Structures are given as C-alpha cells and as structure tokens.
Amino acid sequence: MSVNVIRYEFEGAIRWGVAKAGLVTPIDGEYATTADFLKVHSAQTLAGVGGGTLAESSVRCLSPVTRNQQFVCQGANYRQHMIESGLNPDEKTYNMIFTKATSCMTGAYEPVIRPAAVKLLDYEVELGLVFSRDITSKVRVTDANLHEFIAGIVIVNDYSARDVQIPQMQFYKGKSFRSFGPVGPYLCLLDASEIGVLGELDLQLSVNGEIRQKDNTRNLVYGPAETLTELSGVQDFHVGDLLATGTPSGCALSVPSPGKQKIAALLPEHKKWAMFHKIQLKRTQYLKPGDVVETSIRCAEAGIDLGVQRNAVVQGV
Template sequence: MSLHVLHYQHEGRARWGVVKNGAITPIPGEFATTAEFIAANPVERLVELEGPTIPESIVQWLSPVTANQQFICQGANYRQHMIESGMDPDVKKFNMIFTKATSCIVAADSPVVKPSHVRFLDYEIELGLVLKKNITSRRVIADADLHEYVAGAVIVNDYSARDVQIPQMQFYKGKSYRTFGPIGPYLCLLNKADVAKLGDLELTLTVNGAVRQKDSTANLVYGPAETLSELSGVHDLHVGDLLSTGTPAGCALSVPSPMKQRLAAALSEETKWKMFMEIQAARTEYLRAGDTVEARIASRDGSIDLGVQRNQVVDEAS
C-alpha cells in the first residue's frame, strides 16, 4: 500500500508527516528540500512510523516538491491529446520535453493567478513522478527497474497561457507564470509493487464540477522508464526532481487539424495568428476568475490515491 506524505506548515515551521485518515504523524527531523527528505526517509521505514498525531485540517499545505528541484515536463504524450493539439500521432515520433520555472510551484490548494494580459488560461492534469536516485550518465532503464529511480507520485496541474505559449512558441514562458504549477497535496511514496501500477492510474479533472479531462496512464505514449532513459543522455537528473508525464485530451485549447495547419502556412504571420486568436476567443472552456479546478489521480483498486488538488482561479491584482 502506498504512503501519503504531506509537506506542511504548522506553528511557524515547515514539517513533513505521514497522513492517514485525516491525521498527521510528524516525521522526526528537519528537511529543507525534497531531496533531503527522500534521502533520509525510505518508504520502508516510514510505514512503521508511530507517535502523536495532529489533525490535517489545522495545517497549511506546502508543495511536496521544493523550488530547488528540476521541473521537467512531457508534452503531447497521450494520443488523443496529440490529435486535439493538431498533431498527427502516426507522424510524430519524438518525445516532446520542456521545463517549467520552479518559481511557479505552489501548494495543491493555492489560488491560480491569471495574469492581466493573459486571455486564454488552460488547465492540464498530469501525473508527476519524483526521483529517488541521481541519474548523471546515459543508461537504459527498464520498466522492471523503475522502482529504483522513482520515489513517489504527485498530482501536477500544468496551467498554461495559450496566447503566450502558442503564438510566441514559448512553452517555458507560457507555462511558468507564478502559481502555474500546483503540486500535491501528497507525495505518495511507492514500493516496488506500487510502481508497477503506475501504468494503470485514472486521471480526472473537473472545472466547476464538470468533467473536462478523463483518461488512464495506460494511454501514455512514452512511459516513464523510456523517458528517463532518453533524458539520461541529455542532462543530469537528481533526487527530488520532478518529471511531469503529460496531459490527456480535453484541454480548452483548440488547434486546427494538420491539413488546416498546412493551409495556414501560406498565410502571413499576422493573418495566421489573428485567426488563431479568433478561434480561441470562441472557446468557452478557458478559465476565468471564480472557476474552481479539481484534479484527482488514483488506481481503480484504491491502493494508490494521490488525493484531490483544488484551485480557484483569481485575477491578478491591479
């Protein structure tokens, strides 16, 4: 059975604790970063933790991934999301990788601030994996060995300003505004048997109670082991770093089909992006101040449940 760990603020201190049935058992020690926490607290030891508890309801949630860790993301990693993003999944044969600024990381219940100049704010539920082993040289990681590299799982919402990301071709900027990366609530620590279930988790995202995204990690195109193997040949990864594995179909973004995109290539840049903005302006799915977004990820048998992430959209203060 997986183990819920909460990073939280209580009585002026940032602490870590094991959560069960709404009660927190504080974990002894001070751990300023996710890397420090994971290195000192293997799941096998924490399952035996005992001691006085405090109610979860009286603490303030913090992100279980601290801002010093790398925030690495996969794009268009579910077949149907490729299609809705205007890609041909039978032609795209590469793993799309980008990063988000760690300054966008916030707790799972934080408001999401819509910048005043952003018109098209989108949501993206994603399964996030937190590493427990440094990867500093090229290696081939098999699915059977994934438990050696993954400490646990978290919910990530990759909020995106589509009117910055797409016309400017700026994934990093369009996805990195402050508050655009809520993580948690829990770091769900996994043992070997749990890691084997990562390919059968159900993701569900709602906006104001209406389902917008619903899919299974069984439909990931590039799985975690394959992705970590590829990344190992590009740059170093460290304990506590976060890999966000991509979002399913159902985003607010509307992109023309590959055929229409080829036709649009003959247009001037000004005309092409004017048409893009007009198409997006007709989409009522984009987020507005007052909207509530909820994200859930769990296995069907309930043995892995990452909790509920809930964000209210607010306008940037003038």
C-alpha cells in the first residue's frame, strides 16, 4: 500500500514523517539525504506508521528530494506538447533528455522567484520518479521489473525562462534559476503491486484558479521502463535520484507556425529573436509576480494523491 512521506522542518530540526489526513507522524532516525532515507525505508517498512502527532500545517514542507541527488528531465514527452513546442510528433523519434541544477530544488509551497531579466516565465507540471537503487551499467527495464527501480513518485514543476531557453538554446540555464524546481509536497512510496499506477495518473495545473494543463500519464510518449533502459546505457543513477517525465500541453510558450519559422530563419539573428520576444510578450499566459500556481497529481481509483503544490510568483532582482 502506498505511503505519503514528507520531509519537513519543525522547531529548527529537519525530519521525515508519514503524512496522512493533515497529520504528520515523525519517523525515527535522522536522514540527511533522500538516499539515506530510502536505503532504510520503503512503502512496506512504513505501512503501519500512523496516528500523527503534528499538524501538517505547523511544519515547513521541504523538498523530499535533497540537493545532492541528480535532477534529470525528459522534454516534449506528451504528443500535444510536442505540437505546441513546434515539433512534429511523427518525426521526433528520440527521447529528449536534459538536466536542471539541483540548486533550483525547493519546497512545494515556496515562492518562485522571477529574475528581473526574465519576462517569459513558464510553468510545467510533471510526474517525478525517485529511484530505489543504483544503476551503474546498462539494464533492461520492463513493466514487469520496473518496481525494482522506482521507490516512489513526486510532483515536479519545471519552471522555465523561455527568453533564455529558446533564443540562447540553453535548456540547463533557462530552467535552473534558483526556485525553478519545486518538488513535493509528498514522496509517495509505492509497493510492487502499485507500479502500474504510473500509467494512470491525472496531472493538473492551474494559475490563479484557471486550469491551464490537464492530462493523464497514459499519454506519455516514452514511458518509464523504456526511458530507464535507454538512460542506463548513458549514465549512472543512484538511490534517491529524480527523473521528471515531461509536461502536457497548455504551457504559456507559443511557437510560430512552420511557415513563419521559415520566414524568421531568413532574418538576421537579432531581428529573429526580437520578433520572438514581441510575439511572446503579447501572451498573457506567462507568469507575473502575484500569480499563484497550483499543481496536483492523483489517481482516485488507486487511492494515490501526491497532494497540491502551491507556488506564488514573486519578483526577483
């Protein structure tokens, strides 16, 4: 049975606990990192923990993935998001992978800081997978053995400065400003029998109460098993590392039609990107200071609920 775990700060101490019905039951022991915690605990070891002693509202929620862990991401992994990003889903036959700086990780209720130089701040709700074991050589991952690699799941919001990412072709820089990677509130630990829920989760994001993104993980183009198989042949992963699996359509970014892109390609670079900025700045969907972004991931049928992530946008320097 799944267990929602929270990493929190209370009275100056950072602890881990089981979150249920608005209450937190502290877990014995001190675990400095997500890896330290997952090497000891799983859905099975925490299944009987309950009877919370703290109100969840009385603690400060921290990211359940600590900054020592890797933060790897999939891009354009829902068909409709490919289309709105200017990609042809029938021609894109590769799994797009990038990373975010771990210093951008923050708690689920912390503000998102829009740097003064950034005017095109976008949002991206994503399902995050947290690894339960090290992967140091190429492995074949299937739906049948996926549970051996995944400890649990989290909400991730991949905030993006489109005016850095797109004109500069800098995924890493455009997506790695401090506060651009809230994670949580919960790390939902899954047992082997529940791993199939990864293909049944409803994702939703709203801005100031208006729903902007809504989809289901059954529409992922490259699923977890296929992606882990591929990435295991590229790099090492470790217990507690995070893989964000891509966002649905509904982002603020608007990509010109292929015809307009061909015309823009004939322009000098500075004119092309001046046109890009002019078009994008007309879109009211981009985030502004004072906006509140709420994200959720759940599967009602399976009793899985990762909570609600809530971030207020504030002006930075």
